[in-house]
Amino acid sequence: MTELNWKAIIEAAIKVEEQSIALYSKALENAKYPSSKVFFKQLVKEEMGHKSKLEAIMNNKAKISELGSHSGDVQDLKIVDMLKDIPLSGDADYEAILLYAAKREKSTHDYYKTLAIGLKGTAMGELFTKLAEEELLHKNKLEKEYDDCVLSEN
Numbered sequence: 001m002t003e004l005n006w007k008a009i010i011e012a013a014i015k016v017e018e019q020s021i022a023l024y025s026k027a028l029e030n031a032k033y034p035s036s037k038v039f040f041k042q043l044v045k046e047e048m049g050h051k052s053k054l055e056a057i058m059n060n061k062a063k064i065s066e067l068g069s070h071s072g073d074v075q076d077l078k079i080v081d082m083l084k085d086i087p088l089s090g091d092a093d094y095e096a097i098l099l100y101a102a103k104r105e106k107s108t109h110d111y112y113k114t115l116a117i118g119l120k121g122t123a124m125g126e127l128f129t130k131l132a133e134e135e136l137l138h139k140n141k142l143e144k145e146y147d148d149c150v151l152s153e154n
Contacts, residue, residue, distance in 0.1 A: 006124060009115065010058050013131070016108055017051040023088075023104065027097045036094065039145060043101075043138060050131065057127070064123040074136045079143040079151075081106065098146040105139035 021044055028040040056063045080102040088100040112132035119125035 006061065007058060009124070010054055013112070013115075013128075014051055014054045014058070016111065017047050017054060020047040020104065020108065021051065023101060027101065030092075030097070032094070039141075043141070046134070046138065050134065064127050074133050074140060076136055077140055077143040077147075079147060080139075095146070095150045098142055098150065102139050102142035102146060105135050105142060109135040109139060 024040050024043040024047060028037060028044060031037045031040055053063070053066065056066070080099055083099060083103070085103055086096070086100070088096065092100070109132050112128045112135060116125050116128035116132055119128060
C-alpha cells in the first residue's frame with residue numbers, strides 16, 4: 001500500500017470519528033438527565049480517543065500497533081437494524097437520538113469492517129478490525145440504553 005493510499009484511508013476514518021464526536025457532543029448538550037449526560041460524555045471521550053490514535057498514526061505509521069488487537073467478543077444486539085432510518089432533527093428527543101446514533105454506529109462498524117476485510121493480513125487490516133469492534137461496542141451500549149430507557153417504558 002502506498003503512502004498516499006494509507007494516509008487517505010486514515011484521513012477518511014478521522015472524518016468519521018469527527019462526525020461521531022459532533023453527534024455525541026450535540027446529544028450531550030441536549031441531554032436532560034444527568035445519567036444521559038454521563039452516557040454521552042463517555043461516548044464523546046471514546047470517539048476522541050479513536051481520533052487521537054488515528055491522528056498519531058497519520059504522523060507515524062508505526063503507531064498502528066498501539067490501537068491494540070481485537071478480542072472479537074462484542075455482541076451485536078441488532079435492536080435497531082430493522083428499524084427505518086430517519087434523519088436527526090434539531091429538536092430530536094432522547095429516543096430519536098439513541099436510534100440515530102445506534103444506526104450511525106452500525107454504519108461506521110460496517111465501513112470499518114469492509115476496510116478490515118480489504119486489508120486483511122496487514123497491520124491496517126488489524127487496525128480497522130479493532131475499530132470495527134469498538135464501534136460495535138458503541139452500538140451495543142446505545143441499543144442497551146434504548147432498550148432500558150425506551151422499550152422498557154412501552
